[in-house]
Amino acid sequence: MGNVAVILAGGQGKRMKSEKPKVLCSVLGEPMIEWVLTACENADIEDICVIKGYKAQLLDEYVQSRSTRSEVTTILQEEQLGTGHAVMQAADFLKSFSDANTLVLNGDAPFIDAQTIQDALDYHVNNDSAVTVVTARLENPTGYGRIIRTDEGISGIVEQKDCEPYQLAITEVNSGCYWFKTEKLLEVLSEITNDNAQGEYYLTDCVELLIQKGLRAHAYISRNPNVVLGANDRRALLALNDIARAEIIGRHLDAGIEVCCSDGVSIGNNVTIGQGTVIHSGVILRGSTTIGENCVLGNNCIIENTTVGNRVNLNNVQAYDSIIEDNVKIGPFVQLRPGTHIKRGVKIGDFVEIKNSTIGEYTAVAHLTYIGDSDVGANVNFGCGVVTVNYNGDKKFRTVIGDNAFIGCNTNLIAPVRVGNGAYTGAGSTITKDIPDNALAVGRAKAEIREGYAASKLHNRIEKYEQIKKNEESGEQNESDKVSE
Numbered sequence: 001m002g003n004v005a006v007i008l009a010g011g012q013g014k015r016m017k018s019e020k021p022k023v024l025c026s027v028l029g030e031p032m033i034e035w036v037l038t039a040c041e042n043a044d045i046e047d048i049c050v051i052k053g054y055k056a057q058l059l060d061e062y063v064q065s066r067s068t069r070s071e072v073t074t075i076l077q078e079e080q081l082g083t084g085h086a087v088m089q090a091a092d093f094l095k096s097f098s099d100a101n102t103l104v105l106n107g108d109a110p111f112i113d114a115q116t117i118q119d120a121l122d123y124h125v126n127n128d129s130a131v132t133v134v135t136a137r138l139e140n141p142t143g144y145g146r147i148i149r150t151d152e153g154i155s156g157i158v159e160q161k162d163c164e165p166y167q168l169a170i171t172e173v174n175s176g177c178y179w180f181k182t183e184k185l186l187e188v189l190s191e192i193t194n195d196n197a198q199g200e201y202y203l204t205d206c207v208e209l210l211i212q213k214g215l216r217a218h219a220y221i222s223r224n225p226n227v228v229l230g231a232n233d234r235r236a237l238l239a240l241n242d243i244a245r246a247e248i249i250g251r252h253l254d255a256g257i258e259v260c261c262s263d264g265v266s267i268g269n270n271v272t273i274g275q276g277t278v279i280h281s282g283v284i285l286r287g288s289t290t291i292g293e294n295c296v297l298g299n300n301c302i303i304e305n306t307t308v309g310n311r312v313n314l315n316n317v318q319a320y321d322s323i324i325e326d327n328v329k330i331g332p333f334v335q336l337r338p339g340t341h342i343k344r345g346v347k348i349g350d351f352v353e354i355k356n357s358t359i360g361e362y363t364a365v366a367h368l369t370y371i372g373d374s375d376v377g378a379n380v381n382f383g384c385g386v387v388t389v390n391y392n393g394d395k396k397f398r399t400v401i402g403d404n405a406f407i408g409c410n411t412n413l414i415a416p417v418r419v420g421n422g423a424y425t426g427a428g429s430t431i432t433k434d435i436p437d438n439a440l441a442v443g444r445a446k447a448e449i450r451e452g453y454a455a456s457k458l459h460n461r462i463e464k465y466e467q468i469k470k471n472e473e474s475g476e477q478n479e480s481d482k483v484s485e
């Protein structure tokens with residue numbers, strides 16, 4: 001249809017006291033502008049123009065970094081002279097879409113949603129409006145532009161600072177989201193002046209200008225009043241996080257996900273979770289993460305940009321940019337760093353770190369192990385304390401372990417190295433050469449035994465412990481119990 005969106009994101013947001021443009025401040029781990037972009041994309045708007053200003057380069061970097069379903073252009077507004085001035089910068093961009101409609105949105109109001117955008121467009125088209133303003137009724141409308149209603153529609157929007165006292169009582173406010181007939185918007189944009197309390201070019205003045213041309217203006221009241229909410233400082237940003245957190249958890253509860261205690265639970269807007277999954281306190285799910293059905297996410301898991309299969313049990317696990325297949329059990333206290341692929345049925349125990357590695361089906365990595373840059377086969381057993389030595393201080397190398405191998409406790413595998421299918425390493429071995437299939441490799445110093453060596457020392461040690469026990473019984477303080485000053 002050629003409908004386009006213009007997202008206003010030029011402002012600094014001084015009160016946020018941030019190094020970044022305000023729209024890059026995050027709600028549930030996603031920059032506010034990401035929420036707005038996602039809403040546009042979910043509403044099937046394919047061409048989006050972002051108005052950048054303060055620290056424009058950071059916004060460009062962000063826009064380029066995201067994988068996008070839409071065409072996103074950025075246009076610089078050199079000076080931030082108001083929302084009307086911001087849209088003026090997009091005039092040339094809009095000319096190539098002049099026979100359709102333009103959606104204008106504030107980049108700092110993250111809760112706009114695709115349904116509201118689409119419903120407002122239907123309303124806009126059905127009423128043959130030149131502009132349709134998305135509004136909400138708020139108990140406390142302070143700070144927002146007030147909507148002036150008439151019998152036919154609306155006659156204007158008055159900013160807080162320009163309100164007559166009686167207008168301050170109006171509770172219907174401008175969300176900063178509008179649908180315009182693109183052609184009509186282009187006609188009136190250049191007619192906006194900065195003759196108002198703030199000396200800014202107000203986009204809201206378009207409403208009166210369009211009416212003066214005999215065109216129609218309407219307000220669409222959003223079913224979701226949160227669409228108006230924005231954040232000007234860190235307190236407001238926290239409030240948005242709390243609202244979003246509760247809202248998203250609620251959505252997952254309705255979809256059959258069990259949350260035992262929502263303390264510290266934070267689920268990103270782009271996370272999907274399968275029915276029957278149980279989420280314990282402190283679980284944080286971020287980015288484009290997918291969790292399958294009937295999983296248990298125990299306390300304090302952080303899962304980011306990771307795909308998790310069905311019936312997976314994670315406990316105190318941090319996983320980043322990884323894949324975990326069905327029926328896997330991991331934890332507690334495990335970190336999966338980017339590029340990790342854990343195949344079906346794998347068990348990983350406590351204090352294990354895995355990076356940029358594939359772990360084959362039904363392999364067990366029980367405890368205290370580091371696996372980096374490795375390709376591990378199926379049914380492998382890792383003893384306690386295995387280390388893949390992948391880095392020589394200069395370059396990284398890969399370790400390859402065949403199916404059914406058995407890696408003894410405390411083995412160091414000095415990469416590049418290959419352990420053959422079914423091969424064994426002896427406990428405490430340092431392996432520097434490839435091991436053929438089904439072979440045993442042992443590489444450790446033989447223990448030397450000196451008979452009677454310790455007998456003379458034993459007496460002193462026993463005496464020391466006797467003394468400690470005696471002191472405890474008599475209530476006298478032991479040296480080791482004294483608090484150092």
Ligand code: UD1
Binds near residue numbers: 009106203
């Ligand atoms: C605007 C509306 C107000 C509405 C409110 C909803 C106007 C005049 N007022 O006010 O009616 O209730 O939004 O939140 O439009 N921006 C630029 N360039 C600029 C100025 C702003 O890109 O020169 C961007 C900001 O970065 C921000 C958005 O536009 O993302 C809104 O600007 P802001 O100054 O916050 O407008 P409000 O005063 O909140």
Ligand code: CA
Binds near residue numbers: 108230
């Ligand atoms: Ca604002």
